[in-house]
Amino acid sequence: MQSDQNPIYIIGSGAIGKALAVFLKLSGRQVTIIRGSVNDGTMRTERIRVEMADGTKHQADLDTATLENFSTIRGIVVLANKSFGNAQLAASLKSKTGSSPVVLLQNGLGVEQPFINEKYPEVYRCVLFVTSQVVDPNTVRFKPVAICPIGIERGNQEGLDSIVAQLTTQDFAFKSEPEIQQVIWKKAIVNCVFNSVCPLLEVDNGIFNRNAAAHEIALRIISECIEVARAKGIDLHLDEVEKSLIQISRLSDGQEISTLQDIRNKRRTEIETLNPEIVKIAESLNMENLVSETRLLGELTKLKAEINMQ
Numbered sequence: 001m002q003s004d005q006n007p008i009y010i011i012g013s014g015a016i017g018k019a020l021a022v023f024l025k026l027s028g029r030q031v032t033i034i035r036g037s038v039n040d041g042t043m044r045t046e047r048i049r050v051e052m053a054d055g056t057k058h059q060a061d062l063d064t065a066t067l068e069n070f071s072t073i074r075g076i077v078v079l080a081n082k083s084f085g086n087a088q089l090a091a092s093l094k095s096k097t098g099s100s101p102v103v104l105l106q107n108g109l110g111v112e113q114p115f116i117n118e119k120y121p122e123v124y125r126c127v128l129f130v131t132s133q134v135v136d137p138n139t140v141r142f143k144p145v146a147i148c149p150i151g152i153e154r155g156n157q158e159g160l161d162s163i164v165a166q167l168t169t170q171d172f173a174f175k176s177e178p179e180i181q182q183v184i185w186k187k188a189i190v191n192c193v194f195n196s197v198c199p200l201l202e203v204d205n206g207i208f209n210r211n212a213a214a215h216e217i218a219l220r221i222i223s224e225c226i227e228v229a230r231a232k233g234i235d236l237h238l239d240e241v242e243k244s245l246i247q248i249s250r251l252s253d254g255q256e257i258s259t260l261q262d263i264r265n266k267r268r269t270e271i272e273t274l275n276p277e278i279v280k281i282a283e284s285l286n287m288e289n290l291v292s293e294t295r296l297l298g299e300l301t302k303l304k305a306e307i308n309m310q
Contacts, residue, residue, distance in 0.1 A: 005029065005166060009073050011089070012036045012081030013064060015132035015258075016105055019142040020080065022050045023169040025060040033064040036081035036089070041068040046138060052171070053143040070096055076163060077102045083111040083270050090114035101159055103150065103167070107195075107258075108273025109188050109281070112153045122155035124163060125180050127187045130172065131205070131252040133261065145251045147173045151180020185234045189225040190245050192274045193218045195259040196297035199269075199304060202260065206253030209246055217293075218245055224291045228282045259301065269305045271298060 008024055008031045010017045017033060024031040033046075043065040050058045073096045081089065083106040091114075093102075101122035104112055115123045129146035150167075152160055157176070164174045177183055194205060197217060201207065207214045222241045229236050262269045275298025282291045 007032070007075030008078060008166065009034055009075055010078045010080055012079065014080060014082075015134045015140045015142075015261075016128065016130070017078075017080035018048045018062075018134075018140050019050050019130075019132045020078070020105070020167075020172055021062050022048050022058055022060045023172045024167070025062055026058060027169045029166065030075075031062065033062055034070075035064060035066050036085060039066045039068045041066055043069050049139040050171075051135065051139065051141045053141075058171070067092060067096070073097050074100055076100065076166060078167070079104045079106060081106075082268065083108055083273050084268060086111055087114040090118045090120070094118050094120070101155060101163060103163055105148075106273075107188065107191050107270060109184065109277045111273055116154060120154065122159050123153040124150050124155060124160060125153050125184060126150045126174065127177075127180070127183045129187075129248075131255040133255055141255075142171070143252065143255065144171060144173070145248060147175045149177030149180060149183050150174050151177040151183070153180075182234055182236070185229045185232075186236055186241055186244060188274060188278070189222055189229065189236070189241055190248060192225055192278060192294060192298070193221050193245060194248070194257045195269075195271055195274050196221075196301045198257045199260040199263050199301050200297065204253065205249050205255050205257055207249070209249040209253065215246075218242075221294050221297065224294045225278050227290050228278055228285065228287060231285045231287060232281065259305075263305050263308050266309050268309070269301070271301050271305065274298065276302070 010021050011034045013033050013035045021031050021033050045061050046064050047061050077100050099121050103124045105126045127149050129148050130144045132140050132142045135141050164176050168174045208218050226236050259269045275294050279291050279295045282288050
């Protein structure tokens, strides 16, 4: 990929996709939002607002479209859609993107695999350290927690450096990460806690910083998941994952995790790429007896989501 400015296509019009699009547009980038949940060929301009934690507000007029509007997509393709649609998306995008790099801004383990299987030439994974929540259809509330790392699943360092430079803005920053799998697993384990406990208790992310009992449950889940990570060659330790959990909990106090937002809005969640995926990996390693609490909380969260959608 060339190092000059490329058009940026953000697939997914949720809280993350809208926030990133606004910041990119205000920084002078050419950006289009592609709605991942519909494909009716409609194209329009929407005024999207972003409210920051300090009260600052940003807004931009953004072009939004569907995949049907494009026979080719040449530029940087950023996936901010729900990861359960990746298999279908990887197949439908393949004929349109050519050699364009794909950057996944999605939680969970293995979400990049459909694009690897389809032999996309450049695939990069990002781990998000931001919180973003939809306030109304045209407004999101956004808070950065830390600079978001991007690493190579398939591609090269030159391509990664170019992507980082083109996606980074003052309010939504990225960096190159050589050990991205380490970061992916660490964040996935933290998300196994947030995306199961918070929806089941119907509480915000700050619970683990405020409540000792919730903190203790979190430590038990982390301990189970770390054993699986180590068996996969990912060297993680309880104290470092706990530190990340508490940092995110403290900085996102009052914010609701995406899975809780999805359940309340009767939408499908991404829990399958978290607790159940850890359990699946554990089973493949004959370690299923070591992840009993992770399994139970994942099953309860999935069941709660399914009941709420009926």
